[in-house]
Amino acid sequence: MNILIMGTGYVGVTTGLVFAELGWNVTGLDPDQKKTQSLSQGELTFYEPGLNTLLREHLQSGRIRFTSEPEMAVRDSNIIFLCVGTPSDRDGNADLQFIRQASESIGRYMQEYKVIAIKSTVPIGTNHKLSQWITNAQTVPVPFDVVSNPEFLREGSALHDALHPDRIIIGCESDHAIDVMKTLYEKIQSPFFVTKPKTAEMIKYASNAFLATKISYVNELSRLCENIEVNISDVAEGMGMDHRIGPHFLRAGIGYGGSCFPKDINAMLYMAKQYGAELSILEKVIHVNQTQYSHYLKIWEQKLGTFRDKKIAILGISFKPDTDDLREAPSISIIEHLLESGAAIRVHDPAAKLPPDLLSEQLLQVDLLEEALEQCDAIILCSEWEHYKKADWTRLKALMNQHFVFDGRNVLDGNQMTILGYHYYGIGRHLH
Numbered sequence: 174m175n176i177l178i179m180g181t182g183y184v185g186v187t188t189g190l191v192f193a194e195l196g197w198n199v200t201g202l203d204p205d206q207k208k209t210q211s212l213s214q215g216e217l218t219f220y221e222p223g224l225n226t227l228l229r230e231h232l233q234s235g236r237i238r239f240t241s242e243p244e245m246a247v248r249d250s251n252i253i254f255l256c257v258g259t260p261s262d263r264d265g266n267a268d269l270q271f272i273r274q275a276s277e278s279i280g281r282y283m284q285e286y287k288v289i290a291i292k293s294t295v296p297i298g299t300n301h302k303l304s305q306w307i308t309n310a311q312t313v314p315v316p317f318d319v320v321s322n323p324e325f326l327r328e329g330s331a332l333h334d335a336l337h338p339d340r341i342i343i344g345c346e347s348d349h350a351i352d353v354m355k356t357l358y359e360k361i362q363s364p365f366f367v368t369k370p371k372t373a374e375m376i377k378y379a380s381n382a383f384l385a386t387k388i389s390y391v392n393e394l395s396r397l398c399e400n401i402e403v404n405i406s407d408v409a410e411g412m413g414m415d416h417r418i419g420p421h422f423l424r425a426g427i428g429y430g431g432s433c434f435p436k437d438i439n440a441m442l443y444m445a446k447q448y449g450a451e452l453s454i455l456e457k458v459i460h461v462n463q464t465q466y467s468h469y470l471k472i473w474e475q476k477l478g479t480f481r482d483k484k485i486a487i488l489g490i491s492f493k494p495d496t497d498d499l500r501e502a503p504s505i506s507i508i509e510h511l512l513e514s515g516a517a518i519r520v521h522d523p524a525a526k527l528p529p530d531l532l533s534e535q536l537l538q539v540d541l542l543e544e545a546l547e548q549c550d551a552i553i554l555c556s557e558w559e560h561y562k563k564a565d566w567t568r569l570k571a572l573m574n575q576h577f578v579f580d581g582r583n584v585l586d587g588n589q590m591t592i593l594g595y596h597y598y599g600i601g602r603h604l605h
C-alpha cells in the first residue's frame with residue numbers, strides 16, 4: 174500500500190516516518206517547497222529528538238520521499254492522511270481552509286478508490302464536510318471512504334508517542350476502511366477503539382481539554398498552597414498515587430502553552446456556543462491559564478523589589494522542553510511584561526530562537542547559559558530543559574549579581590539551591 178501524507182509539519186513528518194518504520198511506502202506532500210526540499214535532503218524544519226536519524230535512514234531505504242506536486246502523489250496513493258494545520262480563526266473556531274484545499278486536490282486528482290484519514294484536529298462534523306468537498310471537486314465520480322483518526326502525540330516525544338500510543342481511535346462507518354486502518358497499524362501494540370466519526374472527533378478535543386483542565390486545576394491549587402505553606406508538588410504526588418487520578422499532567426507551573434491546548438479549547442468553546450451548550454469549566458481553565466504567569470510575576474517582583482533596571486535571565490523559552498516551538502509559550506508573555514516593567518533581559522534556550530524583530534538592546538538572546546547569567550539579578554526558568562537541571566549551580570552562582578531564582582516549572586532542587594545561597598522561589602512551593 175502507498176501512503177500519502179498531506180502536510181509535513183510535526184504530525185505529518187512523524188506519522189510518515191512511523192509508517193516508513195512499519196514497512197510501508199510513504200510520500201510526504203506539502204505546498205511549501207522549502208520544507209519538502211529540506212526534508213528530501215534529510216533536514217527537519219523543526220527540532221524534535223530522534224526524528225532526524227529516522228528521516229535519513231528512510232530516505233536512504235527509499236521508504237519515504239517528499240514532493241510539492243499533488244497530482245502524481247494523489248494518483249499513486251491508496252491511503253491519504255491529512256496532517257495539515259487547523260489554526261484558530263478570529264472567532265476561536267478551527268480554520269479549515271487547509272483541510273478544504275487538501276480535500277479539493279484529492280477530489281481533482283484521484284482516479285480510483287482511496288481511504289482518506291483525517292489526523293488533523295478538526296471540529297465535530299468535519300469528516301462529513303470533507304466527503305462533500307472531495308465529491309464536489311471530482312470531475313467523474315470515484316468512490317472513497319473517510320476515516321477520523323486523531324493523533325495524540327506530544328512535541329518533544331513525538332516519535333515515542335506515535336510508536337507507542339495508548340489507543341488508536343478510528344471513526345468510520347465503512348468496514349472495508351476499518352480493515353485497511355487495522356492492517357496499516359497492525360505492528361503497533363495498542364488497543365483500537367472503533368467508533369462513529371463524530372465521536373472520534375470529539376474524543377480528541379475532549380482529551381486535550383481534560384489534560385489542560387488537570388493542569389489548570391493544580392495551577393489554581395498552587396496559589397492556595399502558596400498561602401498555607403504547603404508544597405503543591407507534594408500534594409500532586411500524593412493525589413497522583415490514587416490510580417483513579419493518576420500522576421500525569423499534575424505538574425504546577427507558569428501555565429500550559431503550545432500549538433494545541435489553547436487553540437483546541439477555544440475551538441471547543443466555539444462549538445459549544447454553536448450548539449447552544451455551556452462549557453463553563455473550560456472557560457475557567459483558560460482564565461486560570463491566562464492569569465497564572467502574571468500571578469507569579471507579581472509575587473516574584475515583590476521578592477526582588479522591582480523589575481525596573483534589573484537584569485533578568487530567562488531560561489527556556491519554548492512552550493516545553495525538547496522542542497523549538499514558541500507558539501503560545503508563557504515565556505513570551507513574561508518577556509513582554511518584563512520589557513514593560515523596564516527590565517533588561519537575556520534569553521537562553523537550547524533550541525528555540527526568538528524572532529529577530531523582537532530583539533533589541535533591552536532584549537538579547539545568547540548562546541551560552543553563562544552569558545545569560547553574567548551580572549544578572551534574577552533567573553526566571555520558563556521551560557524545564559535537562560540542560561538547566563544538570564547545570565553546575567555552584568559554579569554559576571559566582572557569575573550573578575543577585576541570586577534570585579524564580580523556578581516557573583518547579584524543577585530545580587529548591588533545598589539544594591537554598592543551601593548554595595540562592596533565594597529560590599518556585600510555584601506553590603514550600604521548602605522543607
Ligand SMILES: NC(=O)C1=CN([C@@H]2O[C@H](COP(=O)(O)OP(=O)(O)OC[C@H]3O[C@@H](n4cnc5c(N)ncnc54)[C@H](O)[C@@H]3O)[C@@H](O)[C@H]2O)C=CC1
Binds near residue numbers: 180275325327
Ligand atoms: N503539533 C502537535 O504536537 C500535534 C498536532 N495535532 C494536530 O495536527 C494538525 C497538524 O499540526 P502540526 O503538524 O503541528 O501543523 P504544522 O503547522 O506544523 O504543519 C502543517 C503543514 O501542512 C501544510 N499544508 C497546508 N496546506 C496543505 C495542503 N493543501 N496540502 C498539503 N500540505 C498542506 C503546511 O504547509 C504545513 O507544513 C493540527 O490540526 C494539530 O492540531 C495533533 C496532535 C499533535
Ligand SMILES: O=C(O)[C@H]1O[C@H](OP(=O)(O)OP(=O)(O)OC[C@H]2O[C@@H](n3ccc(=O)[nH]c3=O)[C@H](O)[C@@H]2O)[C@H](O)[C@@H](O)[C@@H]1O
Binds near residue numbers: 294326425426434
Ligand atoms: O493535540 C496536540 O497537539 C497534543 O497536545 C498536547 O501535547 P503538546 O502540546 O505537544 O505537549 P504537552 O506535553 O501536552 O504540554 C503542553 C503544555 O502543558 C504544560 N504542562 C504539561 C504537563 C503538566 O503537568 N504541566 C504543564 O504545565 C507544558 O509545559 C506545555 O506548556 C497533548 O499532550 C497531546 O496528547 C496532543 O496530541
